[in-house]
Amino acid sequence: xxxxxxxxxxxxxxxxxxxxxxxxxxxxxxxxxxxxxxxxxxxxxxxxxxxxxxxxxxxxxxxxxxxxxxxxxxxxxxxxxxxxxxxxxxxxxxxxxxxxxxxxxxxxxxxxxxxxxxxxxxxxxxxxxxxxxxxxxxxxxxxxxxxxxxxxxxxxxxxxxxxxxxxxxxxxxxxxxxxxxxxxxxxxxxxxxxxxxxxxxxxxxxxxxxxxxxxxxxxxxxxxxxxxxxxxxxxxxxxxxxxxxxxxxxxxxxxxxxxxxxxxxxxxxxxxxxxxxxxxxxxxxxxxxxxxxxxxxxxxxxxxxxxxxxxxxxxxxxxxxxxxxxxxxxxxxxxxxxxxxxxxxxxxxxxxxxxxxxxxxxxxxxxxxxxxxxxxxxxxxxxxxxxxxxxxxxxxxxxxxxxxxxxxxxxxxxxxxxxxxxxxxxxxxxxxxxxxxxxxxxxxxxxxxxxxxxxxxxxxxxxxxxxxxxxxxxx
Amino acid sequence: xxxxxxxxxxxxxxxxxxxxxxxxxxxxxxxxxxxxxxxxxxxxxxxxxxxxxxxxxxxxxxxxxxxxxxxxxxxxxxxxxxxxxxxxxxxxxxxxxxxxxxxxxxxxxxxxxxxxxxxxxxxxxxxxxxxxxxxxxxxxxxxxxxxxxxxxxxxxxxxxxxxxxxxxxxxxxxxxxxxxxxxxxxxxxxxxxxxxxxxxxxxxxxxxxxxxxxxxxxxxxxxxxxxxxxxxxxxxxxxxxxxxxxxxxxxxxxxxxxxxxxxxxxxxxxxxxxxxxxxxxxxxxxxxxxxxxxxxxxxxxxxxxxxxxxxxxxxxxxxxxxxxxxxxxxxxxxxxxxxxxxxxxxxxxxxxxxxxxxxxxxxxxxxxxxxxxxxxxxxxxxxxxxxxxxxxxxxxxxxxxxxxxxxxxxxxxxxxxxxxxxxxxxxxxxxxxxxxxxxxxxxxxxxxxxxxxxxxxxxxxxxxxxxxxx
Numbered sequence: 023x024x025x026x027x028x029x030x031x032x033x034x035x036x037x038x039x040x041x042x043x044x045x046x047x048x049x050x051x052x053x054x055x056x057x058x059x060x061x062x063x064x065x066x067x068x069x070x071x072x073x074x075x076x077x078x079x080x081x082x083x084x085x086x087x088x089x090x091x092x093x094x095x096x097x098x099x100x101x102x103x104x105x106x107x108x109x110x111x112x113x114x115x116x117x118x119x120x121x122x123x124x125x126x127x128x129x130x131x132x133x134x135x136x137x138x139x140x141x142x143x144x145x146x147x148x149x150x151x152x153x154x155x156x157x158x159x160x161x162x163x164x165x166x167x168x169x170x171x172x173x174x175x176x177x178x179x180x181x182x183x184x185x186x187x188x189x190x191x192x193x194x195x196x197x198x199x200x201x202x203x204x205x206x207x208x209x210x211x212x213x214x215x216x217x218x219x220x221x222x223x224x225x226x227x228x229x230x231x232x233x234x235x236x237x238x239x240x241x242x243x244x245x246x247x248x249x250x251x252x253x254x255x256x257x258x259x260x261x262x263x264x265x266x267x268x269x270x271x272x273x274x275x276x277x278x279x280x281x282x283x284x285x286x287x288x289x290x291x292x293x294x295x296x297x298x299x300x301x302x303x304x305x306x307x308x309x310x311x312x313x314x315x316x317x318x319x320x321x322x323x324x325x326x327x328x329x330x331x332x333x334x335x336x337x338x339x340x341x342x343x344x345x346x347x348x349x350x351x352x353x354x355x356x357x358x359x360x361x362x363x364x365x366x367x368x369x370x371x372x373x374x375x376x377x378x379x380x381x382x383x384x385x386x387x388x389x390x391x392x393x394x395x396x397x398x399x400x401x402x403x404x405x406x407x408x409x410x411x412x413x414x415x416x417x418x419x420x421x422x423x424x425x426x427x428x429x430x431x432x433x434x435x436x437x438x439x440x441x442x443x444x445x446x447x448x449x450x451x452x453x454x455x456x457x458x459x460x461x462x463x464x465x466x467x468x469x470x471x472x473x474x475x476x477x478x479x480x481x482x483x484x485x486x487x488x489x490x491x492x493x494x495x496x497x
Numbered sequence: 498x499x500x501x502x503x504x505x506x507x508x509x510x511x512x513x514x515x516x517x518x519x520x521x522x523x524x525x526x527x528x529x530x531x532x533x534x535x536x537x538x539x540x541x542x543x544x545x546x547x548x549x550x551x552x553x554x555x556x557x558x559x560x561x562x563x564x565x566x567x568x569x570x571x572x573x574x575x576x577x578x579x580x581x582x583x584x585x586x587x588x589x590x591x592x593x594x595x596x597x598x599x600x601x602x603x604x605x606x607x608x609x610x611x612x613x614x615x616x617x618x619x620x621x622x623x624x625x626x627x628x629x630x631x632x633x634x635x636x637x638x639x640x641x642x643x644x645x646x647x648x649x650x651x652x653x654x655x656x657x658x659x660x661x662x663x664x665x666x667x668x669x670x671x672x673x674x675x676x677x678x679x680x681x682x683x684x685x686x687x688x689x690x691x692x693x694x695x696x697x698x699x700x701x702x703x704x705x706x707x708x709x710x711x712x713x714x715x716x717x718x719x720x721x722x723x724x725x726x727x728x729x730x731x732x733x734x735x736x737x738x739x740x741x742x743x744x745x746x747x748x749x750x751x752x753x754x755x756x757x758x759x760x761x762x763x764x765x766x767x768x769x770x771x772x773x774x775x776x777x778x779x780x781x782x783x784x785x786x787x788x789x790x791x792x793x794x795x796x797x798x799x800x801x802x803x804x805x806x807x808x809x810x811x812x813x814x815x816x817x818x819x820x821x822x823x824x825x826x827x828x829x830x831x832x833x834x835x836x837x838x839x840x841x842x843x844x845x846x847x848x849x850x851x852x853x854x855x856x857x858x859x860x861x862x863x864x865x866x867x868x869x870x871x872x873x874x875x876x877x878x879x880x881x882x883x884x885x886x887x888x889x890x891x892x893x894x895x896x897x898x899x900x901x902x903x904x905x906x907x908x909x910x911x912x913x914x915x916x917x918x919x920x921x922x923x924x925x926x927x928x929x930x931x932x933x934x935x936x937x938x939x940x941x942x943x944x945x946x947x948x949x950x951x952x953x954x955x956x957x958x959x960x961x962x963x964x965x966x967x
Contacts, residue, residue: 424550450589464550482589483578489552493560493585 051386054422055080056462058087061153062095063146064103072106072146072186087154087461088123089116095150096127106146108133114166119357119379121158122178122212122225123151124312129164141171141193142186148179156461159227161212161312166349170315172197175237177209177313178227200234207232213244214308214355215255216301217376221335222356223304224255224376237314238268238280245309254358254374256297258305263288265325268310270317277318279345280310286325300332303341304351311348319345357382361392362455362495363403364448369496370455371403385419385426385457392456406452408437408445417471419457424464425487426457435470435478443481450482451491458490465489501686502679509675517668524664525610528657532637533608535562536653539570540639543651547572547580548643555581567656572641573597574649592652594620596638600650608637610657633657696724703731712739751916755798755930759791766791794930801932805915808939815857815943822893822964823848823886825858829865830884833873841878844869848886852893854964860940867933868897868960875958876901888966892946895962903954912950913938 058079063072079090092113096105105111108130115126125147134140148160161168161178168175172193183189199205211230214223226249230240242264249255265283272278292299307320321344322329331340334354341350357379362370373396381387390413395405415434420427441449454466465487469475475484482488539562546554559570563583571592572581579587596607611634635657641649696718706714714735718728766784773780807813830846837844854861872882880900887894904912908919916931941948945965952958 447586447589458552464552483576483591486574486576486578488578488589489550489555489580491582491585491588492553492556493582494588 051384051418052420052422053083053385053462054420055082056421056424057081058090058154058462060087060091060094060150062091062098062103063106063149064095064098065106065142065146067102067104070142070187072142072149074149075103081462086116086118088118088125088151088157089113091150091154092116092125092147095147106143108143115352117352117355117379118157119225119355119382121156122161122227123157123159124161124163124212124225124352124355125151126163126166131164131169137171137193138186138190140169141176141190144171144176144179145183145186145189149182152179152182159210159212163312166347167311167318168313168315173234174200174207175209175211175232175313175315178212180210180227200232205233209313211241211244211313212309213241213249214305214312215245215249215258216297216305217356218254218256219376220256220296220298220301221354222376222378223301223308223351223354224249224251224356224358226250226255238270238282238310241309241313242268242282245306254376256295258297258302259284259288260291263291265323270314273343273345275343277345278316280314280317280320282306282310282320282322284322284324286327289324298333299329300334303329303332303346304334304354307346308348308351308355319347321345355379359388359391360456360459361388362406362452362459363392363396363400364406364452365402365496366404368444368448368494370448370452370494371496373400373403383460385421385460385463386416388456388460389416389419389428389453392452406449407434408441408449410437421462424462425467426460426463426465427467427469428453428457429469429472432471435475438478441479443479446477446479446481447494450478450484450488451494454488455490455492455495501690502683505679505682505686509679513668513671513675516671517664520667521664525657528635528655529608529610529637532635532653532655533606533639535655536608536637536639536651537606539653540641540651543572544641544643544648547641548648552581556583559583569654571597571652571654572649573601573652575601575647577601577650580649592620594636594638594652596636597650597652600638600640601647603647604640606637606639608635610635692722693724696722696728700724700728700731703728703735707735707738712742748915751931752798752802755916756795759795759798763788763791798930798932801930801936804936805932805939808936808943813860813943815860817855817857820854820856820858820861822852822854822861822895823850825861826865826884826886826895829862829869832866833869836870837873837882840873840876842873842876843881844873844884845881846884846886850886850888850893852886852888852964852966854893854944854966856944856964857940861944864937864940864962865895865897867937868962871933872897872899872901872958872960875899880957889963891966892963893966895964896959897962898957898959900957903956904950904952904958905954906952909950909952913948 058081059076060079061074061076063074065071066073077094079087079094081087081090096107096111096113098105107127110130110133112128113125114128115124117124127147131140134143144162147162151157151160159178159180162176170176174193174197176193196207200207208229209232211228212225213228214225216222217224228244228250230244232240242259246259246261246263248257263284265285268283269281270278271281288302289299292302303322306322310320311317328344329341329346330344331338333339339350341347356376358374359377359382361373361375363373365371375391375397376382377387377391393407393411393413393416395407396403411434415431415437417429417431419429438446438449450468453468457463457466467487468478468484477484539559543555543558546558555572559572559581560583562568563570570581570583571579571587573592574580577591577593577597579590579592582588596609599607633656635655637653637655639651639653640647641651699716699718703714703716712735715732716728718725766788770781770784804813827846827848830844834844869882869884876882876899882897882899885894885896885898887896902920904919908917911917912919913934915935918931938948941962941964947963949961950958951961
């Protein structure tokens with residue numbers, strides 16, 4: 023009783039001392055500089071092999087470990103290290119979603135004297151990125167296109183290669199095998215599916231079998247097979263959607279495109295399941311262009327009608343020459359924001375929400391989602407914050423040296439007082455476990471109006487930082 | 498028996514309690530040492546991941562350590578806040594436990610075993626290990642170090658109940674085995690009691706009965722043990738005592754009777770004389786002569802009794818000197834020759850070997866005189882008495898044989914007993930006291946000799962006296 027009165031007085035003092043809500047204490051998000059461990063793969067001085075060096079990268083504010091690692095790789099300091107990419111190579115685009123990193127480099131390919139050099143560069147970049155925490159797959163694109171190695175798609179790298187020479191030998195062996203009748207090879211590809219909420223594209227890794235000349239057909243088969251994660255991704259096409267086998271053509275402008283003929287019924291299917299049509303174009307173009315080598319875009323026909331444009335979230339876009347390019351939709355690659363909500367029994371059940379890739383890794387955005395609680399479609403989970411708490415009570419998140427300091431309002435503190443020990447633990451560790459899923463965050467501190475408090479309701483000590491509790495996570 | 502049982506029970510209870518306590522202490526100490534080592538190893542293994550704040554790795558490792566065991570691991574930060582809990586129920590809480598605080602305060606290791614006897618500290622209660630049947634919790638803390646700084650602590654909580662259960666099982670077995678040993682000891686003690694103490698008790702009872710006057714008391718102990726031999730000796734002793742007592746009683750009875758008889762006779766004679774109306778000088782003279790004879794007889798009995806008493810009490814002292822037996826025997830024969838002639842008995846004395854012995858000549862005279870005198874008394878007129886002295890090896894043999902009335906076979910073993918008379922009437926006529934042969938035997942025995950008698954009724958008797966030569 024005395025504790026509650028004391029807490030109430032403190033809350034009132036804090037409220038009086040600091041103007042409520044957005045006027046003061048609203049710090050928004052700040053992710054400070056932090057360190058990330060990486061293994062950088064440079065070219066050896068003889069140019070035929072790679073050498074690796076472990077390095078601690080300083081990830082500056084606003085940057086990501088992947089970007090920092092690439093920059094260090096492309097612009098090495100020190101005389102001993104030679105970049106695996108030709109001089110002048112620039113990072114054009116870096117996408118990361120769900121552990122899949124797509125790198126687009128602007129490269130003068132004339133500097134690459136052979137396919138072997140191309141393979142060496144690929145190996146170096148993929149190995150470097152795969153050494154980073156949270157990176158499961160790397161899709162390397164050069165000049166917004168995939169390059170072939172030994173005439174075959176190089177696919178997505180999912181494992182660190184033993185060495186450039188070994189990798190090159192593998193590519194050669196694959197090419198030889200695929201050249202034989204009935205010969206197939208395995209490649210990892212990134213398939214893009216529309217999100218359930220119809221707003222984003224979600225990438226998914228899939229291993230596919232390819233042989234010479236049928237990669238496009240194999241990709242379409244996989245798209246028709248549908249997403250593995252149906253809770254977040256929507257099925258795009260069904261069996262019988264294809265009107266004809268995809269074909270590859272060269273346009274008068276010298277661009278290589280893939281023609282995809284779909285039945286008109288596809289439009290009806292999309293309408294029925296509530297998937298915007300633009301996602302069809304986005305998913306197919308992203309998938310095809312992210313895998314097939316030297317493909318600049320796709321054309322899609324629905325029935326007899328070519329898809330020449332799309333209404334993307336209310337804005338119309340026209341595809342030049344009806345060619346749908348990857349660049350038209352690569353900004354719509356979303357990410358899955360994973361929250362930890364109360365399952366009613368004190369455990370924290372994962373809840374996934376699709377949002378932009380950047381937001382999916384934003385501590386601020388993730389916390390706001392957590393405070394907002396479960397949506398109408400999310401059954402079996404409950405709000406972790408007490409009634410009355412809103413996103414306005416989240417004043418800011420600051421990530422520094424791996425510790426996320428979360429600043430709540432005095433109102434939040436007051437509303438937490440009546441929580442019993444189980445509720446308090448569930449609330450605090452929903453915040454901690456959710457935030458610690460994000461790469462730079464290893465621990466969480468909770469503050470009230472910027473000040474340290476001993477506890478919210480008496481059970482959890484908030485004087486220091488808290489590590490996540492994996493045992494509370496339900497699967 | 499009950500005393501035995503009590504002693505055995507008390508002794509074994511003390512042993513059992515001490516043993517269980519010793520074993521328990523050892524097991525607990527050993528468990529504590531082992532668990533402390535475990536805590537230390539865990540702290541070392543988790544240090545790097547904990548300092549790198551890799552909660553997932555620390556949790557996974559901690560869970561693997563306690564998998565399959567009734568144990569729990571907490572990892573605390575420097576402030577004592579639980580950062581990792583294999584049970585996931587104390588994360589974020591301050592763990593105010595003495596061992597953890599000691600380690601966070603600078604100690605390397607700390608450990609203790611807590612028993613749930615009610616009133617458990619709050620932190621122990623919250624561990625929720627006090628489930629049914631779990632009354633003992635071991636709590637061990639070890640420091641997590643990095644670069645010589647204490648970054649936190651690992652608290653390893655184990656269930657010590659297994660030791661307790663193990664001890665209970667050991668205690669049960671000890672009690673069972675000691676109970677069995679006690680039963681065996683009891684049976685053995687009963688056997689020993691039967692073998693050792695019962696015979697002693699039996700003998701003791703026999704002695705008590707004898708002390709109370711029951712000389713017929715005998716002890717019945719079978720076997721060949723010392724106790725059995727002791728019982729035989731006791732029985733023999735009590736038989737001899739009974740015999741002696743009977744003989745004493747008989748002797749007193751006989752002595753009383755022998756003394757009383759002449760006194761009674763004298764009284765009658767004197768009363769007759771006193772109450773005579775008319776004095777008769779001839780009768781007076783006869784009666785006075787009879788009274789005189791009775792006085793002589795009385796005197797002889799008293800004298801013989803005194804002699805025997807003297808011998809019995811060891812008061813008779815011999816005056817040993819070299820004695821020529823042949824001469825001594827001849828001398829006694831010469832002394833009794835007139836008596837023999839008077840009774841019409843032919844007496845011959847033959848000394849075949851000149852034997853010498855060391856003895857009291859006076860006493861030996863008495864021996865030979867009595868024996869020859871008896872022979873003459875119990876030989877009718879016309880008979881003969883022959884006396885021989887000869888050497889038989891290293892002993893001198895004096896043989897007195899007669900052709901007298903003889904002694905019945907049934908009386909032969911008793912003729913040397915005091916007051917024993919074969920024919921009371923005859924010995925009274927001859928003036929015998931019934932003590933003569935007793936005295937003779939005692940004197941012969943004092944000289945380390947022997948005396949025997951053989952006889953045939955109606956044909957005569959032979960007395961053989963043997964004495965050592967030298």
